[in-house]
Amino acid sequence: xxxxxxxxxxxxxxxxxxxxxxxxxxxxxxxxxxxxxxxxxxxxxxxxxxxxxxxxxxxxxxxxxxxxxxxxxxxxxxxxxxxxxxxxxxxxxxxxxxxxxxxxxxxxxxxxxxxxxxxxxxxxxxxxxxxxxxxxxxxxxxxxxxxxxxxxxxxxxxxxxxxxxxxxxxxxxxxxxxxxxxxxxxxxxxxxxxxxxxxxxxxxxxxxxxxxxxxxxxxxxxxxxxxxxxxxxxxxxxxxxxxxxxxxxxxxxxxxxxxxxxxxxxxxxxxxxxxxxxxxxxxxxxxxxxxxxxxxxxxxxxxxxxxxxxxxxxxxxxxxxxxxxxxxxxxxxxxxxxxxxxxxxxxxxxxxxxxxxxxxxxxxxxxxxxxxxxxxxxxxxxxxxxxxxxxxxxxxxxxxxxxxxxxxxxxxxxxxxxxxxxxxxxxxxxxxxxxxxxxxxxxxxxxxxxxxxxxxxxxxxxxxxxxxxxxxxxxxxxxxxxxxxxxxxxxxxxxxxxxxxxxxxxxxxxxxxxxxxxxxxxxxxxxxxxxxxxxxxxxxxxxxxxxxxxxxxxxxxxxxxxxxxxxxxxxxxxxxxxxxxxxxxxxxxxxxxxxxxxxxxxxxxxxxxxxxxx
Ligand code: IPE
Ligand code: IPE
Ligand code: MG
Numbered sequence: 001x002x003x004x005x006x007x008x009x010x011x012x013x014x015x016x017x018x019x020x021x022x023x024x025x026x027x028x029x030x031x032x033x034x035x036x037x038x039x040x041x042x043x044x045x046x047x048x049x050x051x052x053x054x055x056x057x058x059x060x061x062x063x064x065x066x067x068x069x070x071x072x073x074x075x076x077x078x079x080x081x082x083x084x085x086x087x088x089x090x091x092x093x094x095x096x097x098x099x100x101x102x103x104x105x106x107x108x109x110x111x112x113x114x115x116x117x118x119x120x121x122x123x124x125x126x127x128x129x130x131x132x133x134x135x136x137x138x139x140x141x142x143x144x145x146x147x148x149x150x151x152x153x154x155x156x157x158x159x160x161x162x163x164x165x166x167x168x169x170x171x172x173x174x175x176x177x178x179x180x181x182x183x184x185x186x187x188x189x190x191x192x193x194x195x196x197x198x199x200x201x202x203x204x205x206x207x208x209x210x211x212x213x214x215x216x217x218x219x220x221x222x223x224x225x226x227x228x229x230x231x232x233x234x235x236x237x238x239x240x241x242x243x244x245x246x247x248x249x250x251x252x253x254x255x256x257x258x259x260x261x262x263x264x265x266x267x268x269x270x271x272x273x274x275x276x277x278x279x280x281x282x283x284x285x286x287x288x289x290x291x292x293x294x295x296x297x298x299x300x301x302x303x304x305x306x307x308x309x310x311x312x313x314x315x316x317x318x319x320x321x322x323x324x325x326x327x328x329x330x331x332x333x334x335x336x337x338x339x340x341x342x343x344x345x346x347x348x349x350x351x352x353x354x355x356x357x358x359x360x361x362x363x364x365x366x367x368x369x370x371x372x373x374x375x376x377x378x379x380x381x382x383x384x385x386x387x388x389x390x391x392x393x394x395x396x397x398x399x400x401x402x403x404x405x406x407x408x409x410x411x412x413x414x415x416x417x418x419x420x421x422x423x424x425x426x427x428x429x430x431x432x433x434x435x436x437x438x439x440x441x442x443x444x445x446x447x448x449x450x451x452x453x454x455x456x457x458x459x460x461x462x463x464x465x466x467x468x469x470x471x472x473x474x475x476x477x478x479x480x481x482x483x484x485x486x487x488x489x490x491x492x493x494x495x496x497x498x499x500x501x502x503x504x505x506x507x508x509x510x511x512x513x514x515x516x517x518x519x520x521x522x523x524x525x526x527x528x529x530x531x532x533x534x535x536x537x538x539x540x541x542x543x544x545x546x547x548x549x550x551x552x553x554x555x556x557x558x559x560x561x562x563x564x565x566x567x568x569x570x571x572x573x574x575x576x577x578x579x580x581x582x583x584x585x586x587x588x589x590x591x592x593x594x595x596x597x598x599x600x601x602x603x604x605x606x607x608x609x610x611x612x613x614x
Pocket of ligand 3: 382548
């Protein structure tokens with residue numbers, strides 16, 4: 001899709017000496033010459049691949065630049081391997097996998113013969129970066145080779161999310177260097193849109209190169225809104241429909257990258273990098289708009305004057321901002337003995353089956369058309385369980401964690417697709433601080449060390465970030481990213497969740513979309529509303545189960561559970577295990593669901609004559 005730099009030292013020798021000198025970062029003076037050469041190659045790869053990114057990295061403190069070049073070069077190389085036209089799909093997939101597996105080995109060895117990996121390994125060790133989240137992104141690059149069709153914006157956005165772990169590494173670098181790029185948790189939506197906007201800008205810019213390869217990396221939903229535009233673009237015809245589609249998309253991308261609230265209260269140096277990125281992307285989108293039919297021939301670029309107008313003042317701001325925060329580069333490090341980084345292959349094979357039930361109980365056989373797809377559980381009764389035993393309430397929550405694990409094991413064994421657990425409500429803040437603290441602390445520990453980590457479970461979190469401890473939110477987001485490609489069970493844990501809050505947030509997002517002209521208020525449908533919920537892909541709840549002898553839903557999933565079958569059981573939560581989940585599912589499988597239709601009448605049998613004694 002983009003220019004293909006080769007990761008060889010021969011390239012370095014081909015570079016003019018004066019240019020090489022200019023590229024040498026001051027921060028690398030004194031390093032081993034092979035490592036310096038490796039970082040220089042990374043810088044050059046970044047510059048050739050994406051001059052705008054290169055310019056942005058120059059706005060970072062000098063000590064962080066080499067690490068950013070290494071990360072960017074690695075991402076570019078993987079992108080190229082996934083795109084190489086000289087090879088068939090299987091071969092390209094194998095090349096991406098070979099590169100990531102080699103990286104794993106190199107990380108364990110602490111060095112590499114490949115210059116880009118050499119620089120990346122040095123970066124990871126020096127800055128204590130955990131590259132395991134990148135391994136997930138690398139796996140999606142590999143999968144990316146396979147599937148490039150997006151039915152709608154949701155599918156397209158899921159593809160864009162592969163960028164997030166790379167951005168996170170840069171954040172982590174800032175943090176390690178002592179200039180945290182604090183992201184406001186209430187602005188998560190802004191960050192996601194910013195990344196989507198960056199990706200859309202990139203796709204619009206590279207349209208001609210992608211079309212040459214037969215790629216049109218836009219969601220079908222967007223193409224269908226302009227009948228004929230898709231065919232015209234594929235045939236390289238600059239028709240009114242094609243032009244209207246591009247105009248619509250540049251406007252959308254411009255809106256997505258313009259998120260002024262995103263950088264409020266950030267370090268001025270970090271804010272400068274993000275604000276300048278937004279300006280460069282808007283200039284890029286102006287160039288796309290101005291290109292007209294030429295967009296189908298080559299990638300448009302903003303003029304030197306336009307770029308200089310943005311970059312010159314940004315460099316001055318950067319110099320000022322970073323001069324106030326002196327940062328130092330840590331020395332090189334060797335890997336710990338037996339260090340290993342879970343890679344995609346290692347991670348997949350490391351997935352374990354759930355441990356068996358302690359009495360060897362096995363799940364019942366439920367016919368596929370009688371299985372619920374989504375079971376949601378209100379895990380109630382922890383406090384009373386503890387009080388009944390004369391224990392402090394937190395002991396009940398501790399015991400409740402084991403029961404939650406049991407549910408996950410049971411769900412995997414019976415083949416459930418979606419399990420949603422209510423763990424902490426927006427109303428639970430009314431409890432005393434000690435109880436709240438122990439509940440939240442136990443959750444964080446469970447995310448870090450719990451037995452769910454290695455099961456085939458895609459973990460997600462639903463709830464509000466505010467008021468929750470930052471380390472818990474970070475652990476939740478980390479697990480979400482780490483497990484996003486797993487296919488066994490989707491486990492959504494609701495923490496600081498409120499159903500009314502969820503609906504209010506969806507309404508606010510919809511109002512914003514209407515204000516921006518993305519949806520017509522008088523045409524809003526239930527589907528439009530559902531698309532603006534925090535987890536638009538969460539299916540309706542089929543079975544809602546509450547333990548603890550209470551018969552209410554306590555603000556849990558009001559949108560999704562409107563037609564759920566209800567199941568209430570008397571036991572306190574710590575006393576239940578996977579057999580109770582199976583029992584709930586068995587009972588569900590016997591119910592008749594009607595969704596408003598008339599009851600099904602069983603086929604008429606001939607009336608049997610009353611038996612009469614003769
Ligand atoms: C459910 O158990 C867990 C949370 C709400 C966090 P409870 O703590 O509500 O237990 P009871 O209802 O007081 O027994
Ligand atoms: C519901 O339980 C919330 C969770 C299980 C997390 P509560 O115990 O808080 O509900 P109420 O207050 O009894 O309705
Ligand atoms: Mg309760």
